[in-house]
Amino acid sequence: MERNILTNFEFTKNIQIEAEKSKLSVTIFSAFIKDNAINWISEYLKDIPEVKIISRWTPQDLAFKASDLSSYGLCKQNGWKFGIDNSLHSKAFIFDSKTVLLGSANLTDRGLSLSRDGNLEMGTVIEPTIADLQRLYELEKNVTWMDDALFEEIKEQIDILDIEKPDNPSWSSALKDKLSPVVDYLWISELLHANPESFEWPDMEDLDIAHxxxxxxxxxxxxxxxxxxxxxxxxxxxxxxFKQQLHLAEEGTYTNFGWLTDKLHNAILDDPPPHRVGVKKYASDLEKWVKVYANQEIKITKFERTSGYSLI
Known part of the structure; x- marks a missing residue:
């Protein structure tokens, strides 16, 4: 019986099968990446001209060992490109642009259940349309591709974090700028689904808060x-x-709530896109987050029927 939803074992087995079949290219998006999973998949990726591994690699991920700093060296050793996007949340395995595996599993031992204590994950396999592939390629626009100089800068800061052990590990301003490429598009999964007040006394059964x-x-x-x-x-x-849209807004543009809703609707990649009412909810929540946490960077002016936004 053919299944659309795959269990841990089935998802991992499909990755192995598709990796062995691939001839031209493999691209993997995974928030977390561990060396043992890199070594595992390298056994099945032989003589492929282009392999790209993309991870999140936030300072927390590396400092707390959710991802391995040494993964870059393994990828380089295999002749693969390694990139990072500190905001990456998606997990996707793309083989020869013909088969895509999507799910909750990261490229880690636990994510792929390579050992007995694996996570309970699920996924699916699809044959992507041209539009699907375009959306996946758009994600690469947000990737900063690693080289030895950038790696040494990241490693130096992780070494400092390991010694100082701050409550909230973060990159230096200079490194943060290097790792913050332009954001042109968004997935619904990358939008905040709840308002900041929800975190005062969070209900963990609320799926929006959990998200x-x-x-x-x-x-x-x-x-x-x-x-x-x-x-x-x-x-x-x-x-x-959002901040980028304000930077790009032409002089004289009314950067109000209607403008934000329209921009957000056009930026969302999901197909079908959310209804306009849903986009307004996301825009409203974003305004609340900005009011609480970004009021030193963006000014919100309340009018009778709308809100206006401007950079400070």
Missing amino acids: DIDLLSLSMENIRNKELIKQKFLSCREYRW
Whole structure:
């Protein structure tokens, strides 16, 4: 019986099969990446002209060992390109632009259940349309491709974090700028689904709150840490996109709530896109987040029927 939803074992087995079949290119998006999973998949990726591995690699991911710093060296050794996007949340395995595996599994031992204590994950396999592939390629626009100089800069800062052990690990301003490429498009999964007030006393059964906790890489221990939440929000793709839209707005443009809703609707890649009412909800929540956590960067002016936004 053919299944559209794959279990851990089936998902991992499909990755192996598609990797062995691939002849031209393989691209993997995975928030977390561990060396043992890199070594595992390298056994099945032989003589492929182009392999690209893209990870999130936030300072928290590396400092707390959710991802391995040494993965770049393994990819380089294999002749693969390695890139990072500090806001990456998606997981996708793309083989020869013909087969795409999507799911919750990261390229890690636990994510792919390479050992007995694997996570409970699910996924699916699709044959992408041209439009699907275009959306996936658009994600690469947000990737910063690694070279030895950038790696040494990241490694130096991780070494410092390991010694200082700050409450909220973060990159220096200079490195943060290097790792913050332009954000042109967004997936619904990259948008905040709840308002910031929800975090005052979070209901973990609320799927929107659970989504935002995952999106901002928070945990039960720090879910009410406002300074950390602020740091996470200011670096998330949705906020960076909004700030960029204000930078790009032509002089005389009414950058109000209607403008924001229209821009957000056009930026969302999901097919079908959300209804206009849904986009207004996302825009309204974004305004609330900006009011609480980005009021030193963006000014919100309230009018009788709308809100206006401007950079400070």
